[in-house]
Amino acid sequence: MFEGLIDRFQLIRRKILGYGRITEREIAIILKDIRITLLEADVNYRVVKDFIKELNIKCAGLELAKTLNPGDIVIKTVYEELTKLLGTKPQQMEFKAKEPLIIGLIGLQGTGKTTTAAKLALKYRNKNPLLVPADAKRPAAYEQLNQLGQRAKIPVCPLYQSSAKATVKKAIEQAIGQGNMLVIIDTAGRLHLDDELIEELKEINRVAKFDYRLLVADGMSGQDAVNQAKAFQEKFGLDGAILTKMDGDARGGAALSITRAAQVPIFYVGTSENLDGIEQFYPARMAQRIMGMGDLASLVEKVKVVEGEFDEKKLRAKIVKGKLSFEDFLVQLKAVKKLGPLSKLAAMIPGVKESDVDEDELKRIEAIIQSMTKKERLNPDIINGSRKRRIAAGSGTTMRDVNQLLKQFDYARNLLKKMGKKFPKNMPFKT
Ligand SMILES: Nc1nc2c(ncn2[C@@H]2O[C@H](COP(=O)(O)OP(=O)(O)OP(=O)(O)O)[C@@H](O)[C@H]2O)c(=O)[nH]1
Numbered sequence: 001m002f003e004g005l006i007d008r009f010q011l012i013r014r015k016i017l018g019y020g021r022i023t024e025r026e027i028a029i030i031l032k033d034i035r036i037t038l039l040e041a042d043v044n045y046r047v048v049k050d051f052i053k054e055l056n057i058k059c060a061g062l063e064l065a066k067t068l069n070p071g072d073i074v075i076k077t078v079y080e081e082l083t084k085l086l087g088t089k090p091q092q093m094e095f096k097a098k099e100p101l102i103i104g105l106i107g108l109q110g111t112g113k114t115t116t117a118a119k120l121a122l123k124y125r126n127k128n129p130l131l132v133p134a135d136a137k138r139p140a141a142y143e144q145l146n147q148l149g150q151r152a153k154i155p156v157c158p159l160y161q162s163s164a165k166a167t168v169k170k171a172i173e174q175a176i177g178q179g180n181m182l183v184i185i186d187t188a189g190r191l192h193l194d195d196e197l198i199e200e201l202k203e204i205n206r207v208a209k210f211d212y213r214l215l216v217a218d219g220m221s222g223q224d225a226v227n228q229a230k231a232f233q234e235k236f237g238l239d240g241a242i243l244t245k246m247d248g249d250a251r252g253g254a255a256l257s258i259t260r261a262a263q264v265p266i267f268y269v270g271t272s273e274n275l276d277g278i279e280q281f282y283p284a285r286m287a288q289r290i291m292g293m294g295d296l297a298s299l300v301e302k303v304k305v306v307e308g309e310f311d312e313k314k315l316r317a318k319i320v321k322g323k324l325s326f327e328d329f330l331v332q333l334k335a336v337k338k339l340g341p342l343s344k345l346a347a348m349i350p351g352v353k354e355s356d357v358d359e360d361e362l363k364r365i366e367a368i369i370q371s372m373t374k375k376e377r378l379n380p381d382i383i384n385g386s387r388k389r390r391i392a393a394g395s396g397t398t399m400r401d402v403n404q405l406l407k408q409f410d411y412a413r414n415l416l417k418k419m420g421k422k423f424p425k426n427m428p429f430k431t
């Protein structure tokens with residue numbers, strides 16, 4: 001996410017830290033660099049202008065001449081201003097105690113409304129959500145939502161009387177009757193924002209009474225997303241935005257402009273095509289990531305989720321006895337993979353870029369291990385020439401790849417055995 005922007009900010013950060021003294025002259029250079037960087041990331045020019053103006057005022061107020069670490073202070077100031085630009089506080093949906101929360105997902109064609117509806121339902125599955133199609137014109141729209149609902153194991157309301165309005169009305173009655181605490185309404189997408197679309201949304205809203213009107217916009221589309229937000233905000237009203245496709249080559253322009261330019265806070269970001277590809281948007285963490293300060297808080301949160309899945313004691317015992325097998329490795333690999341692509345995880349660590357991690361290499365290793373029989377995985381020593389040939393063929397790799405993995409594994413196993421003996425009992429393996 002935002003690789004170019006992050007690279008540029010890394011350079012700016014280094015430059016700031018490189019200054020022995022920071023006077024008005026250096027501030028002017030820093031502000032110019034930041035301005036160009038933001039414009040190149042397709043941030044709205046007005047937003048950039050105001051941002052630089054405010055940052056200038058903030059920096060002028062810092063008593064930099066009197067401190068030993070003026071660079072750190074400037075960096076902290078830029079970070080704080082960036083956080084404000086991104087919306088300051090994370091947006092939380094407030095659920096109700098006795099009635100369903102009604103969310104309307106709106107936006108232009110193909111921005112990711114239907115996918116996001118299913119993602120949100122899955123994220124809040126403890127609220128017993130109900131998915132509602134509100135696009136009566138395109139039968140395929142219902143079919144798509146229905147399929148996603150099946151995948152996520154979330155109920156989807158059928159279309160009623162071929163009318164979006166009737167379907168929504170019926171769905172809400174049903175939700176109240178059945179105790180669904182969350183109703184997600186997937187509205188129809190259009191190529192352009194026209195009066196007909198707004199009229200249709202208003203009509204649905206008359207029955208639905210949306211608690212949250214969330215715009216779904218393509219995070220890769222930069223200023224288009226911002227313009228859409230402005231237009232929907234003006235003509236229909238919005239409570240927030242969800243920026244999708246942030247896993248692609250989104251430059252950052254949409255995320256950095258939408259809150260200021262359209263007065264729409266970002267609630268979530270879509271980070272993959274999969275149904276778990278949605279994340280709460282944290283302005284401060286995003287600002288840290290942009291500033292190359294890493295996103296350790298996100299990482300820690302993610303690791304916590306899977307922590308329970310490691311049986312550390314058992315693993316430790318195996319390591320000390322030199323009994324580690326490919327089977328253990330596979331279990332670890334699966335647990336780690338639940339965190340998401342490794343490259344994404346690595347990118348949350350300060351100084352590491354997404355492109356530093358060779359995801360293909362990891363896939364190859366996993367394919368090789370998957371092609372082994374369980375017996376081979378538990379006891380790699382039995383893997384002889386003919387077994388290696390079979391494993392290579394099964395995993396679409398070469399004998400050389402298999403040999404290399406076996407050698408590396410053997411080496412690691414011996415090394416860990418030696419180290420494991422030296423570890424104090426309570427020392428964790430993963431830190
Ligand atoms: N990579 C990626 N793809 C996404 C994301 N969200 C949605 N998509 C893809 O974008 C395409 C369009 O998504 P839909 O959910 O059908 O979009 P929509 O807004 O419902 O489209 P209409 O109903 O036709 O207006 C699909 O191929 C999705 O898989 C995301 O966060 N990341």
Ligand SMILES: [Mg+2]
Pocket residue numbers: 113114115141186189
């Ligand atoms: Mg759709």
